[in-house]
């Protein structure tokens with residue numbers, strides 16, 4: 001029986017499906033390669049002007 005090469009315990013970037021050695025490496029990757037996405041989801045305390053949805 002051959003085990004898959006994918007290590008289930010390693011953190012995976014849900015944006016590009018890449019695996020990283022640890023959470024720090026994943027975080028550094030997301031803050032650089034997915035900078036816009038990270039800033040968007042971490043800036044909920046300060047909504048950008050004109051970005052408010054009205055229902």
Ligand SMILES: [Zn+2]
Nearest residue numbers: 013015016033
């Ligand atoms: Zn990524």
